[in-house]
Amino acid sequence: MTSAAGDNAFNVTLAVEHAGTLTAIEETVRAYSAPFGYDRFVLFSATAARDEVVERIYWVEGDWFDDGECVDADTYIRRCPMTHHILEAKEPFFWTKTQGKKGEQYRVVRAPRGDGIHGLQIPVFGPLGLEGAMSLGGERINASSTVRLALTLVATAAFCAARRLLEAPVAEMSSQLSNREKEVLAWIAAGRRQADIAATLGLSQRTVENHLRRIRQRLGATTTAQAIRIAVHRGDIER
Numbered sequence: 001m002t003s004a005a006g007d008n009a010f011n012v013t014l015a016v017e018h019a020g021t022l023t024a025i026e027e028t029v030r031a032y033s034a035p036f037g038y039d040r041f042v043l044f045s046a047t048a049a050r051d052e053v054v055e056r057i058y059w060v061e062g063d064w065f066d067d068g069e070c071v072d073a074d075t076y077i078r079r080c081p082m083t084h085h086i087l088e089a090k091e092p093f094f095w096t097k098t099q100g101k102k103g104e105q106y107r108v109v110r111a112p113r114g115d116g117i118h119g120l121q122i123p124v125f126g127p128l129g130l131e132g133a134m135s136l137g138g139e140r141i142n143a144s145s146t147v148r149l150a151l152t153l154v155a156t157a158a159f160c161a162a163r164r165l166l167e168a169p170v171a172e173m174s175s176q177l178s179n180r181e182k183e184v185l186a187w188i189a190a191g192r193r194q195a196d197i198a199a200t201l202g203l204s205q206r207t208v209e210n211h212l213r214r215i216r217q218r219l220g221a222t223t224t225a226q227a228i229r230i231a232v233h234r235g236d237i238e239r
Contacts, residue, residue: 006146006149006150008032008150009032009149009150009151009153009154010153012028012029012032012154013153013154013157015028016028016029016154016157016158016161017157017160017161019161019165020165021165022058022059022162022165022166025059025158025161025162025165026041026059026061029041029154029155029158030061032154033136033151033154036141036142036147036151037138037139037140037141037142038120038136038137038138038141038151039062039137039138040061040062040063040064040117040119040135040136040137040138041059041060041061041062041134041135041136041137042057042059042060042061042064042076042080042134042135043057043058043059043060043132043133043134043155043158043159043162044056044057044058044083044132044133044134045058045131045132045159045163045226046083046086046123046130046131046132046133047130047131047225047226047229053083053084053086053087054083055223055225055226056166056223056226057076058159058162058163058166059162060072060076062137064076064079064080064117064137065079065104065117066097066116066117080106080135081106082095082106082108082119082121082135083133083135085108085121086121086123086130086133087130089121089123090123091123092120092121092122092123092148092151092152093108093120093121094108094109094110094111094112094118094119094120094121094143094148095107095108095109095112095118095119095120095121096109096112096113096114096116096117096118096119097116097117097118097119098114098115098116099116111143112141112143115139116139117137117138117139118137118138118139118141118143119135119136119137119138119141120135120136120137120141120143120148120151121133121134121135122134122135122136122151122152122155122156124155124156124159124160127233131159131163131229132159132163133159134155134156134158134159136151136155175218175219176218177215177218177219177231177236180201180211181211181214181215181218182231182236182237183201184197184201184208184211184212184215185211185212185215185224185227185228185231185236185237186237186238187200187201188212188224188228189228189231189232189237194208194209194212212224212227215227215231219231
């Protein structure tokens, strides 16, 4: 089975990259992961620039908290501490969750063993650093190095394909930022508060907020942090 993981990973990655819908991506990853014991999935965009690591969840599925209930995006973000550990990670890592006297206990481990929910967290890095992650979990997972490497390849392809389908592609953006919008976004990227930017530029806070809203609309971004990443990639501002 472990050998099959490596043999099939390339073909599965190609299928994911050519998928035309998020549902097709989910079905392909689900079918590939099932023989290795993974039946819980979370795929999301992320950033290290904010306290809230998760920007947008593309896909969440499964009984992550072992209570018989499938979780929604808000519940997962609120209850899973492993999403924040990716800020310290430079490569995929395994984790395990057990029930102790003090409740749920999460640990990063070299290899999951025993009872509990176990998982593999796969951070995805790009030119601007951390861009997203995929977490796969189950009660009896294959944690071999071959499966870990194969799932890393598949998960990275799934993230890139989902982002291409769900986020505004940079190459297709024709809307340009005005000089003022670039100025406001550059100050935000530098860590300045909206009130300080308003005072520096002689604007009202409401005007700064309106600039940021239009910037997100022009760049097809759902958050300001995402808009910053897109603007840096396009060369509109420097980081």
